[in-house]
Amino acid sequence: QVQLVESGGGLAQAGGSLRLSCAASGLVFSNCAMGWFRSASGKERDRDFVAIIDWSGRDTRYADSRKGRFTISRDNSKNTVYLQMNNLKPEDTAVYYCAARTIGSSSPQPYEYDYWGQGIQVTVSS
Numbered sequence: 001q002v003q004l005v006e007s008g009g010g011l012a013q014a015g016g017s018l019r020l021s022c023a024a025s026g027l028v029f030s031n032c033a034m035g036w037f038r039s040a041s042g043k044e045r046d047r048d049f050v051a052i053i054d055w056s057g058r059d060t061r062y063a064d065s066r067k068g069r070f071t072i073s074r075d076n077s078k079n080t081v082y083l084q085m086n087n088l089k090p091e092d093t094a095v096y097y098c099a100a101r102t103i104g105s106s107s108p109q110p111y112e113y114d115y116w117g118q119g120i121q122v123t124v125s126s
Contacts, residue, residue: 002026002115004098009120012088016124020083022098022117029079031055033106035113036072036083038094042119047097047110051083055104063108065091088124095119 008020020036035052051062051072060072071084081098097120099113107113 002100004100004115004117006096006098006117006120009096009122011123011125014089014124014126016088017084017086018088018122020085020096020098020120020122022081022083024079024081024098024100027100027102027115029100030076031102031104033101033104034072034074034081035099035101035106035108035110036081037097037099037110038092038122039097039119040094042095049108049110050096052106052108053081054106059106061106061108085122088122090124090126092122092124094122096122 003025005023033054036050037047039046053060053072057074069087074081098117100115101113
């Protein structure tokens with residue numbers, strides 16, 4: 001059974017930082033591309049792309065509004081992907097989801113991901 005478990009969310013002030021983690025089990029993590037998506041409404045249909053990383057960690061991509069503030073990384077020895085979020089803004093408030101794609105190349109399209117975490121709330125106060 002595949003599980004993706006997010007942690008590290010919560011409340012932060014504008015300008016602050018949070019680090020999200022996603023621990024994966026039940027799949028060959030090192031073969032998977034991973035992504036972080038967000039939904040301001042908490043609804044699946046509203047998920048949009050935040051950051052993605054390929055199986056090796058060498059190819060990363062970010063949504064334009066997050067470039068320079070967010071960093072995605074992975075540790076294949078720990079089956080974990082991270083999202084470091086710096087200089088947070090109130091508009092970053094959303095439920096953040098971790099997703100795994102069993103094809104190793106990353107994609108910004110949510111529908112191309114095979115497995116999803118339950119989501120974790122990030123709230124940024126002004």
